[in-house]
Amino acid sequence: MSEYIIKNGTVYDPKTEVKGEVKDICIKDGxxxxxxxxxxxxxxxxxKTVMAGAVEIHAHVAGPxxxxxxxxxxxxxxxxxxxxxxxxxxxxxxxxxxxxxxGYEYAKMGxxxxxxxxxxxxxxxxxxxxxxxxxxxxxxAFPVFGNNWFVFEYLKNNEMDNVMAYISWLLKTTKGYAxxxxxxxxxxxxxxxxxxxxxxxPVPYFDITPAEIMKGLLTANEKMGLPHSIxxxxxxxxxxxxxxxxxxxxxxxxxxxxNNKFGREQVFHHTHVQFHSYGGDSWANFESxxxxxxxxxxxxxxxxxxxxxxxxxxxTTMTADGPFEHHLTTLxxxxxxxxxxxxxxxxxxxxxxxxxxxKVCAIQxxxxxxxxxxxxxxMRTFITTDHPNAGPFTRYPRIFKWLMSDKxxxxxxxxxxxxxxxxxxTTLGSLDREINxxxxxxxxxxxxxxxxxxxxMCGGLAPGMDADVVIYDINEGKIKDPxxxxxxxxxxxxxxxxxxLVVDNGEIxxxxxxxxxxxxAKVPTNTQVERDVQMxxxxxxxxxxxxxxxxxxYVANPYVIEVEN
Amino acid sequence: MDTVKLxxxxxxxxxxxxxxxxxxxxxxxxxxxxxxxxxxxxxQTYKISDYFTVEGKAGATAAETKIVVAGDVSKVKYIGMKxxxxxxxxxxxxxxxxGAWMEGGKLLVKGSVDSFAGIAMKGGELIIEGDxxxxxxxxxxxxxRGMQGGKIVVKGNVGSDVGSNINGGTIDIGGNADVHLAxxxxxxxxxxxxxxxxxxxxxxxxxxxxxxxxxxxxxxxFKYDHTEEIELDGKKMNFQVYYGDLGERHGKKKGEIIYGKxxxxxxxxxxxxxxxxxxxxxxxxxxxxxxxxxxxELKEMKEPSVQNVxxxxxxxxxxxxKPMQVSRLIDSLSR
Numbered sequence: 001m002s003e004y005i006i007k008n009g010t011v012y013d014p015k016t017e018v019k020g021e022v023k024d025i026c027i028k029d030g031x032x033x034x035x036x037x038x039x040x041x042x043x044x045x046x047x048k049t050v051m052a053g054a055v056e057i058h059a060h061v062a063g064p065x066x067x068x069x070x071x072x073x074x075x076x077x078x079x080x081x082x083x084x085x086x087x088x089x090x091x092x093x094x095x096x097x098x099x100x101x102x103g104y105e106y107a108k109m110g111x112x113x114x115x116x117x118x119x120x121x122x123x124x125x126x127x128x129x130x131x132x133x134x135x136x137x138x139x140x141a142f143p144v145f146g147n148n149w150f151v152f153e154y155l156k157n158n159e160m161d162n163v164m165a166y167i168s169w170l171l172k173t174t175k176g177y178a179x180x181x182x183x184x185x186x187x188x189x190x191x192x193x194x195x196x197x198x199x200x201x202p203v204p205y206f207d208i209t210p211a212e213i214m215k216g217l218l219t220a221n222e223k224m225g226l227p228h229s230i231x232x233x234x235x236x237x238x239x240x241x242x243x244x245x246x247x248x249x250x251x252x253x254x255x256x257x258x259n260n261k262f263g264r265e266q267v268f269h270h271t272h273v274q275f276h277s278y279g280g281d282s283w284a285n286f287e288s289x290x291x292x293x294x295x296x297x298x299x300x301x302x303x304x305x306x307x308x309x310x311x312x313x314x315x316t317t318m319t320a321d322g323p324f325e326h327h328l329t330t331l332x333x334x335x336x337x338x339x340x341x342x343x344x345x346x347x348x349x350x351x352x353x354x355x356x357x358x359k360v361c362a363i364q365x366x367x368x369x370x371x372x373x374x375x376x377x378x379m380r381t382f383i384t385t386d387h388p389n390a391g392p393f394t395r396y397p398r399i400f401k402w403l404m405s406d407k408x409x410x411x412x413x414x415x416x417x418x419x420x421x422x423x424x425x426t427t428l429g430s431l432d433r434e435i436n437x438x439x440x441x442x443x444x445x446x447x448x449x450x451x452x453x454x455x456x457m458c459g460g461l462a463p464g465m466d467a468d469v470v471i472y473d474i475n476e477g478k479i480k481d482p483x484x485x486x487x488x489x490x491x492x493x494x495x496x497x498x499x500x501l502v503v504d505n506g507e508i509x510x511x512x513x514x515x516x517x518x519x520x521a522k523v524p525t526n527t528q529v530e531r532d533v534q535m536x537x538x539x540x541x542x543x544x545x546x547x548x549x550x551x552x553x554y555v556a557n558p559y560v561i562e563v564e565n
Numbered sequence: 566m567d568t569v570k571l572x573x574x575x576x577x578x579x580x581x582x583x584x585x586x587x588x589x590x591x592x593x594x595x596x597x598x599x600x601x602x603x604x605x606x607x608x609q610t611y612k613i614s615d616y617f618t619v620e621g622k623a624g625a626t627a628a629e630t631k632i633v634v635a636g637d638v639s640k641v642k643y644i645g646m647k648x649x650x651x652x653x654x655x656x657x658x659x660x661x662x663x664g665a666w667m668e669g670g671k672l673l674v675k676g677s678v679d680s681f682a683g684i685a686m687k688g689g690e691l692i693i694e695g696d697x698x699x700x701x702x703x704x705x706x707x708x709x710r711g712m713q714g715g716k717i718v719v720k721g722n723v724g725s726d727v728g729s730n731i732n733g734g735t736i737d738i739g740g741n742a743d744v745h746l747a748x749x750x751x752x753x754x755x756x757x758x759x760x761x762x763x764x765x766x767x768x769x770x771x772x773x774x775x776x777x778x779x780x781x782x783x784x785x786x787f788k789y790d791h792t793e794e795i796e797l798d799g800k801k802m803n804f805q806v807y808y809g810d811l812g813e814r815h816g817k818k819k820g821e822i823i824y825g826k827x828x829x830x831x832x833x834x835x836x837x838x839x840x841x842x843x844x845x846x847x848x849x850x851x852x853x854x855x856x857x858x859x860x861x862e863l864k865e866m867k868e869p870s871v872q873n874v875x876x877x878x879x880x881x882x883x884x885x886x887k888p889m890q891v892s893r894l895i896d897s898l899s900r
Contacts, residue, residue, distance in 0.1 A: 072707060073707050074705070074706045074707040074708075075704075075705050075706065075707045075708035076707075078705055078708075333814065334709060335707075335709070
């Protein structure tokens with residue numbers, strides 16, 4: 001493979017603690033190295049910003065619900081199609097782009113690793129087929145465990161060994177990466193037309209509480225030493241006053257110490273916290289509780305969060321939280337799709353317009369940003385939009401702009417129709433903190449990579465790591481207009497994916513060599529779980545066990561992370 | 566106002582997509598530049614000048630530009646798409662998507678148009694002197710925002726699904742309307758001067774539909790409420806007002822529930838609960854005697870096909886039944 005040297009760029013790399021020094025970055029054989037030979041191709045990055053490839057910790061970019069969103073929203077693709085080029089295929093869509101557009105757009109923004117946040121195990125094959133069709137970026141997918149009948153029964157009987165054996169089996173069978181929990185118990189209760197609105201609401205029939213489910217899976221995750229912690233979307237999402245449930249959920253992890261060999265320091269990741277930081281008891285007195293939530297996060301070092309920033313766009317909400325989507329369609333009366341995934345989970349989709357003229361939407365926008373600005377540790381706070389739920393991932397540069405420029409935030413706040421009410425319900429107006437480039441690199445690169453247990457592989461520029469390197473045409477010291485931030489981060493001039501130049505002068509020139517990460521966690525043979533799996537398939541599943549497994553040929557360029565325990 | 570005249574010189578082999586034929590695009594361009602604008606056919610891109618001669622002159626702005634399209638453009642789509650000002654006049658027939666996503670100005674088609682004319686229209690005036698097919702003033706596929714403003718006038722008949730998801734503006738239909746008129750309406754006004762066929766206002770939440778020639782078959786989810794005198798075209802008329810769609814959610818305004826409304830001309834004496842909206846032709850029916858005769862005839866036929874039986878009925882009794890009726894007759898008589 002070829003050698004490259006990126007000369008004189010201003011480098012921001014939390015992994016090696018480089019805070020904006022002018023430095024050369026050398027690439028050889030797909031890795032970052034200390035030096036290269038004189039034959040290395042040289043790229044001049046003078047006056048430009050150099051960072052590692054960004055890491056997306058939570059986005060819905062592949063699988064049945066994403067595809068159903070594409071299917072039932074042809075209007076989302078209207079006037080967005082771009083014809084194929086020399087190295088690209090036709091691409092279109094806005095909030096739910098085609099797989100190809102997903103790959104291209106992430107790469108153009110300098111993202112090289114992306115995690116699909118909710119994989120229904122029964123439809124894991126579909127998820128992997130779409131991952132295979134998403135070019136350039138490395139991907140992994142989190143199977144959902146929070147409403148799984150096996151998990152319920154084993155946890156109810158306090159059979160931790162069986163829980164771990166089942167987790168290991170399911171990760172291997174679905175080629176999954178981590179334990180995702182969505183509205184624990186609530187999505188199962190939805191099968192009875194009910195929901196679990198607090199973490200102590202028992203699940204119908206199974207008689208287990210969301211708190212027990214989360215605590216049980218957290219314990220199993222640490223006993224197994226998986227690369228990522230449990231990845232939680234807790235109960236009561238999107239309702240006024242839900243911050244109390246969020247804090248109750250956080251407390252489940254209090255005092256638990258991480259156990260793993262991947263450099264991960266958290267035992268608990270809570271996703272799209274914006275949707276979980278609401279005060280008030282109705283939409284009339286709806287307000288931000290970002291400070292209360294972040295006070296807890298700041299003082300508990302064993303947890304991480306991502307934001308779920310509202311971008312004020314027309315988007316498509318989709319989640320395995322089936323009851324929530326029903327709630328949403330009764331609010332906005334737009335079309336609703338709903339699926340029950342047998343023994344595993346449920347799912348719903350509803351289009352949503354975050355209209356800046358509406359007070360609640362503007363407050364949601366403010367909460368997302370407040371969370372980041374209240375954060376004392378950018379290594380534990382990651383920028384996401386919960387794509388496409390709070391907004392499409394293509395709006396990340398706009399969020400960077402808002403976080404980096406108080407001026408742009410103030411302009412937004414003053415421009416709202418209900419400006420006074422929004423300012424009264426939030427504290428964003430009083431926060432003049434501006435995130436700097438180093439903190440941005442922590443929030444989008446080093447932080448998520450560490451939380452995912454990939455800290456020695458991606459999200460940094462230390463020698464030996466994968467050469468995922470991005471050059472942005474912007475100079476931190478010379479920004480005159482906040483719009484420059486959005487512009488520069490929307491279109492990286494150069495992107496390297498594992499040493500291959502994939503974006504050159506803002507154009508896709510290669511489809512790279514994408515990999516699919518999955519975790520092979522070894523546990524002792526467990527004949528009871530093997531038998532239980534067979535019985536459940538005979539008795540309840542609509543498919544045969546042999547048609548369930550994601551066999552190797554489904555997985556594009558697999559990269560297996562083995563966990564010995 | 567300056568006028569550009571496009572004259573079709575070749576009828577396209579397939580269908581031509583010509584979204585650039587719009588005052589907004591033509592304004593400020595020379596005839597050479599206009600001729601160089603792209604049109605698509607299948608997966609190929611061509612130039613306007615490959616299919617049209619360009620004469621006259623475009624104005625400096627859209628509002629000062631009028632486009633006259635002459636010749637056979639019955640296979641040209643998207644004429645006047647997204648136009649915001651100025652005028653377009655099509656002398657003959659046009660294909661689909663005439664005036665789609667239109668926001669202003671005036672678009673006149675002297676002939677007939679195919680489906681999707683004026684979809685998701687926001688403003689301006691679209692006049693079709695002939696007939697129009699389906700989905701006029703409707704929403705784009707999957708979208709819930711149909712016509713939102715402006716006015717569509719069709720002097721002839723329209724096809725099905727006209728004004729579906731309409732939430733503003735007016736559609737005035739001179740002739741008859743096929744099924745599924747104003748499905749999912751959340752506002753706007755539709756006037757049908759001929760007969761509206763059926764399934765009018767399904768899932769309608771808000772809005773007004775005037776059916777001057779009656780509705781062949783009213784949806785069961787619409788209920789007669791009262792008779793009201795309303796002025797239409799400067800003439801005061803009595804209308805029977807129906808509320809619906811009762812199967813849908815309805816918002817409240819000042820404590821009163823807002824319904825979608827269908828207005829029928831009150832031809833019959835003052836309504837009342839029993840007033841019928843149906844104005845369909847009486848369904849042809851066989852008498853008892855004829856039925857007996859048909860039953861014996863059926864026994865003699867070895868394998869009575871719908872076609873044969875239908876022809877027999879037509880020949881013997883002089884009644885033309887619909888194939889579905891014949892099929893049901895055969896079923897009931899052979900049992």
